[in-house]
Amino acid sequence: MIQSIKKNKYTICQLEKLVDYIGLLQTREILSAWAGHKVARIALTDAKINNSINILSSIGLHIEVKKSKIFLKKDIGKGGWSNKFLEGENLNPDLGEWLLYVSNNQKKSYNSMKADENEDETSLGEDLGIPNCCIDFYDRNREKAFQKQNDFVPLVLENTKGDGPYNFWNNYVSQYFGYSLLSFFPCSFNCKNAANFAQNTYELLNAYLPFHAKKTIHFQKQNLIYTEYKGIHMYENSKFIKSKKTINLSNTTFHSTLKPNALSLNNYLEAKDIFIINKNSLKITYKDKSSKFFDSPNISNCIFN
Numbered sequence: 592m593i594q595s596i597k598k599n600k601y602t603i604c605q606l607e608k609l610v611d612y613i614g615l616l617q618t619r620e621i622l623s624a625w626a627g628h629k630v631a632r633i634a635l636t637d638a639k640i641n642n643s644i645n646i647l648s649s650i651g652l653h654i655e656v657k658k659s660k661i662f663l664k665k666d667i668g669k670g671g672w673s674n675k676f677l678e679g680e681n682l683n684p685d686l687g688e689w690l691l692y693v694s695n696n697q698k699k700s701y702n703s704m705k706a707d708e709n710e711d712e713t714s715l716g717e718d719l720g721i722p723n724c725c726i727d728f729y730d731r732n733r734e735k736a737f738q739k740q741n742d743f744v745p746l747v748l749e750n751t752k753g754d755g756p757y758n759f760w761n762n763y764v765s766q767y768f769g770y771s772l773l774s775f776f777p778c779s780f781n782c783k784n785a786a787n788f789a790q791n792t793y794e795l796l797n798a799y800l801p802f803h804a805k806k807t808i809h810f811q812k813q814n815l816i817y818t819e820y821k822g823i824h825m826y827e828n829s830k831f832i833k834s835k836k837t838i839n840l841s842n843t844t845f846h847s848t849l850k851p852n853a854l855s856l857n858n859y860l861e862a863k864d865i866f867i868i869n870k871n872s873l874k875i876t877y878k879d880k881s882s883k884f885f886d887s888p889n890i891s892n893c894i895f896n
């Protein structure tokens with residue numbers, strides 16, 4: 592696959608190969624940059640950077656690379672995802688990733704890189720296409736998020752009115768399973784501006800990668816139980832019954848970011864149905880008819896269906 596990318600001149604119609612090479616989420620970012628919707632910021636390893644720059648240049652994109660590498664700190668229980676950076680002097684320079692700023696305009700790429708270097712979050716956020724309400728929300732909550740693993744899911748849910756289901760266009764929690772239309776934290780799961788951005792991204796993705804676009808929407812419509820340290824759990828094809836405040840799990844496929852031998856996995860895997868008490872509490876009934884209550888600020892019930 593990599594060989595075929597190297598051999599041929601790359602065109603925007605060969606995006607499928609880029610999905611295999613740098614993943615769907617980063618390819619979605621590249622497509623948005625190519626369409627002029629935003630500057631894309633993507634992270635690449637030593638092994639992929641040169642080849643990727645050739646591919647992106649051949650489809651007419653302009654790339655700036657940040658001077659120093661970033662080192663990501665893996666979150667606990669989130670299947671290898673990172674929301675924080677590692678800092679310190681003893682980091683192995685062979686590891687780490689380069690940050691690329693990619694757009695259809697050289698000046699825009701350069702300005703975004705500079706804004707990031709200068710920690711000008713507002714200017715960078717605007718370049719990355721983030722709505723102002725969501726930039727403000729991010730700014731107000733940075734310190735709070737940093738106290739844990741720097742994940743904004745609990746804060747976004749707290750700022751979302753009502754019991755759900757919430758607007759599935761804003762379900763970026765499904766990114767933990769490889770699918771999402773948003774590259775930023777919406778200020779709430781019902782934010783209209785973020786939902787608009789997601790819809791535009793969907794239309795673009797559907798024009799070039801229709802199979803992936805449909806799959807992404809499918810996963811954004813699923814219910815998830817997010818926990819800060821004990822995994823994120825998705826019940827594919829489950830249905831929230833609002834009048835009963837219950838997620839019906841018949842005919843559901845279970846997905847989790849936890850490893851198959853993780854101790855807390857069975858709490859979620861063996862569930863028969865889930866009664867939603869509030870955003871941070873739930874009662875799970877099991878196949879053997881026993882039940883357990885869970886109540887913690889580290890739990891977020893993310894209802895989208």
Ligand SMILES: [Zn+2]
Nearest residue numbers: 724725778782
């Ligand atoms: Zn917003």
